[in-house]
Amino acid sequence: MKRQETIKAYAPATVSNLGSGFDIIGFPIRDAGDTVLLRKSDTPGMRIAGITGYTGVPWLPEKNTATFALMKFFERLEVDYALEVEIHKGVKPGSGVGSSASSSAAALVAANKWMGSPMSKMQLVELAAESEAMASGSSHADNVAPAILGGITIIRSYEPLDVIRIDPPAELWTVLLHPQIEVRTETSRKMLPESVPFKDAVCQWGNVAGLISGFYRSDYELIGRSMQDVIVEPVRSRLIPGYYELKETALQEGALNCSISGSGPSVMALCKGEEKAHAVCKAMEASYETTQVPFQTYVSPVNPQGAYIVDDDPGMGAAGQ
Amino acid sequence: MKRQETIKAYAPATVSNLGSGFDIIGFPIRDAGDTVLLRKSDTPGMRIAGITGYTGVPWLPEKNTATFALMKFFERLEVDYALEVEIHKGVKPGSGVGSSASSSAAALVAANKWMGSPMSKMQLVELAAESEAMASGSSHADNVAPAILGGITIIRSYEPLDVIRIDPPAELWTVLLHPQIEVRTETSRKMLPESVPFKDAVCQWGNVAGLISGFYRSDYELIGRSMQDVIVEPVRSRLIPGYYELKETALQEGALNCSISGSGPSVMALCKGEEKAHAVCKAMEASYETTQVPFQTYVSPVNPQGAYIVDDDPGMGAAGQ
Numbered sequence: 001m002k003r004q005e006t007i008k009a010y011a012p013a014t015v016s017n018l019g020s021g022f023d024i025i026g027f028p029i030r031d032a033g034d035t036v037l038l039r040k041s042d043t044p045g046m047r048i049a050g051i052t053g054y055t056g057v058p059w060l061p062e063k064n065t066a067t068f069a070l071m072k073f074f075e076r077l078e079v080d081y082a083l084e085v086e087i088h089k090g091v092k093p094g095s096g097v098g099s100s101a102s103s104s105a106a107a108l109v110a111a112n113k114w115m116g117s118p119m120s121k122m123q124l125v126e127l128a129a130e131s132e133a134m135a136s137g138s139s140h141a142d143n144v145a146p147a148i149l150g151g152i153t154i155i156r157s158y159e160p161l162d163v164i165r166i167d168p169p170a171e172l173w174t175v176l177l178h179p180q181i182e183v184r185t186e187t188s189r190k191m192l193p194e195s196v197p198f199k200d201a202v203c204q205w206g207n208v209a210g211l212i213s214g215f216y217r218s219d220y221e222l223i224g225r226s227m228q229d230v231i232v233e234p235v236r237s238r239l240i241p242g243y244y245e246l247k248e249t250a251l252q253e254g255a256l257n258c259s260i261s262g263s264g265p266s267v268m269a270l271c272k273g274e275e276k277a278h279a280v281c282k283a284m285e286a287s288y289e290t291t292q293v294p295f296q297t298y299v300s301p302v303n304p305q306g307a308y309i310v311d312d313d314p315g316m317g318a319a320g321q
Numbered sequence: 322m323k324r325q326e327t328i329k330a331y332a333p334a335t336v337s338n339l340g341s342g343f344d345i346i347g348f349p350i351r352d353a354g355d356t357v358l359l360r361k362s363d364t365p366g367m368r369i370a371g372i373t374g375y376t377g378v379p380w381l382p383e384k385n386t387a388t389f390a391l392m393k394f395f396e397r398l399e400v401d402y403a404l405e406v407e408i409h410k411g412v413k414p415g416s417g418v419g420s421s422a423s424s425s426a427a428a429l430v431a432a433n434k435w436m437g438s439p440m441s442k443m444q445l446v447e448l449a450a451e452s453e454a455m456a457s458g459s460s461h462a463d464n465v466a467p468a469i470l471g472g473i474t475i476i477r478s479y480e481p482l483d484v485i486r487i488d489p490p491a492e493l494w495t496v497l498l499h500p501q502i503e504v505r506t507e508t509s510r511k512m513l514p515e516s517v518p519f520k521d522a523v524c525q526w527g528n529v530a531g532l533i534s535g536f537y538r539s540d541y542e543l544i545g546r547s548m549q550d551v552i553v554e555p556v557r558s559r560l561i562p563g564y565y566e567l568k569e570t571a572l573q574e575g576a577l578n579c580s581i582s583g584s585g586p587s588v589m590a591l592c593k594g595e596e597k598a599h600a601v602c603k604a605m606e607a608s609y610e611t612t613q614v615p616f617q618t619y620v621s622p623v624n625p626q627g628a629y630i631v632d633d634d635p636g637m638g639a640a641g642q
Contacts, residue, residue: 023523024530154531156528156547157531158527164534195518198552205343205345205522206479209346209533210483212533212534212537213475226477228478
């Protein structure tokens with residue numbers, strides 16, 4: 001088989017945790033993501049030929065989640081490679097919306113298509129989770145799964161990896177407010193308690209059960225009240241200046257609930273409907289301006305679609321969007 | 322309004338926990354339960370006029386879950402009462418299938434109907450949970466909710482009480498093996514750890530998410546593998562002689578999974594379909610005979626129906642079934 005010269009894929013940024021669903025639930029947003037282009041090279045091995053958009057991610061192929069995932073992919077297939085990789089980062093690293101996952105998801109979806117789809121999406125999720133382990137020191141799949149599969153994903157189990165995908169309720173929207181401070185996943189994970197009171201654990205899985213029920217029933221109120229997180233939010237919120245005021249504002253404006261996106265510092269609110277989401281966003285912006293911390297906001301539906309091939313014409317140019 | 326002389330209601334026995342769903346998930350079985358009859362009396366107050374079937378429950382109205390629930394019910398309505406109560410216990414106390422809950426559920430459903438249904442089913446669940454607190458020292462609703470509502474119930478939250486009911490998958494059956502040893506809920510609760518490792522808690526709520534998903538999708542395999550319980554089973558199984566051999570037998574025979582029902586000692590297996598349930602039951606019986614512990618077994622569909630009025634003809638006789 002003669003393969004085309006280049007291939008390019010896009011993978012969305014993702015919101016994970018949703019309060020009670022710590023480490024197991026995630027979904028993609030719509031208008032922010034990373035793009036990865038693969039180009040045939042004459043030199044065996046892998047080289048990062050360009051990183052555009054948000055920078056600050058490693059150029060060393062063994063350290064970059066996109067190229068690390070690619071190496072694992074070709075190793076698994078026992079195929080030699082000679083590749084140049086261009087990465088366009090539309091997702092800022094350390095923002096809490098799965099920047100590393102977007103890169104590895106896009107890279108894997110591109111490579112898999114290039115090779116004639118030898119792997120299932122679930123196998124790609126597994127490889128991408130290995131990439132997360134390299135980058136953050138712990139294998140987690142709650143960003144890579146939604147980045148690849150789209151929709152709301154549940155990580156039921158890590159060993160073996162068992163992922164469930166749920167179609168998102170049609171009117172489920174999210175607001176993200178990203179304070180421009182960096183919180184490294186690694187640092188944020190070290191804050192987690194080693195153990196939790198038994199009764200808090202029961203309370204948390206009661207809420208998880210409610211949250212999953214809410215998704216299946218499109219019961220927006222239930223989704224909102226089930227996001228309650230008695231374990232992680234009290235600890236991690238300390239990393240985010242003005243967190244509880246922001247949350248209070250979102251709730252007052254009619255958000256279903258509000259929590260920390262991933263390991264932060266982005267704050268996410270869920271809303272019923274686009275109009276409400278924009279109103280909540282506006283209120284959150286007004287509230288957060290008082291903190292003097294610069295920030296960005298996004299409003300997006302919970303995206304049923306995961307990573308996809310952008311343009312697989314042979315002869316396509318660079319990876320920029 | 323002139324009320325009839327007697328009223329009688331039946332409430333099914335219930336299976337709770339289902340492994341990972343400790344303290345939050347339950348469902349009724351079909352052919353075992355308690356019946357409670359209320360009869361007008363000339364003497365103000367409440368008196369237990371008879372307890373038939375399994376005995377060993379308190380005759381003192383303040384200590385019996387049926388009459389305690391009734392007293393709370395009439396107090397809440399601010400109505401005086403003059404009642405005789407007959408209780409037929411089809412569920413053996415201390416067996417792990419919600420014996421106390423069946424009594425209070427039947428009593429409340431009878432009384433509510435008698436009074437012209439002033440309370441919602443959810444309010445009855447709340448009252449019945451208070452009765453559980455009186456009986457076992459901790460307010461739990463994972464037996465009373467399914468006994469009253471039927472189907473699979475989730476206790477999302479205790480404060481405030483928030484209960485979700487799910488229609489059971491059509492082919493979901495359970496096998497119960499009840500070793501004839503008594504395990505008191507109170508004793509069994511004292512064995513629970515005060516805290517759990519964080520990673521075990523995450524593992525547990527991942528499984529809870531899978532279990533709830535399995536119910537909504539009627540995905541039997543998913544239900545089975547999501548029952549995995551890394552927190553409670555290792556501790557409580559010690560109270561049940563031959564537990565792991567029994568579980569192994571059930572799994573080998575094709576049960577979806579097997580766990581402890583409520584606080585034990587009953588062991589419950591879930592199966593897809595009636596035929597498989599009977600086969601699993603037979604294998605479990607053969608296996609358990611080697612322990613020399615006497616036992617009973619039940620095979621039942623997961624029952625979509627909760628408590629109901631048995632016969633509200635005026636002039637009906639005693640409460641025996």
